[in-house]
Amino acid sequence: MRIALIAHDKMKDDIIDFVRRYKDVFKEQELYATGTxxxxxxxxxDLKVHRFLSGPLGGDQQIxxxxxxxxxxxxxxxxDPLTAQPHEPDVTALLRLCDVHCIPVATNLGSAEVMIKALKCRSK
Incomplete structure (x- = not known):
């Protein structure tokens, strides 16, 4: 499965911890991410990740x-729901594309947990 991982600056630690927790699932996937x-x-x-530009420089658009x-x-x-993002139009466009193309998107740890647990069950 091709999975894109993106996190606003204040959420970087959370995404690192999340991926570390589910490393056994993620190592079986094709991973993509914005720059940092x-x-x-x-x-x-220590997972292989295809990197795009950082989000504000066009990484969201590349995904x-x-x-x-x-x-x-x-x-x-x-x-990060509490900090205004200078590239918010790009974020909105990315979420719109997910809706248009029926791509599941998790925007918080709760929804990410559900999706990865489902993926983990599927691969057993």
């Missing part, structure tokens, strides 16, 4: 292009 998130997952969790091409299966985007 991908670098941190690669360095800290959106993969969605539009039919080359993405799941998005985990841990958003």
């Amino acid at each position: 998130t991908g670098r941190l997952i690669n360095e800290i969790v 959106g292009a993969k969605i539009a091409e039919g080359n993405m299966d799941l998005i985990i985007f841990l958003r």
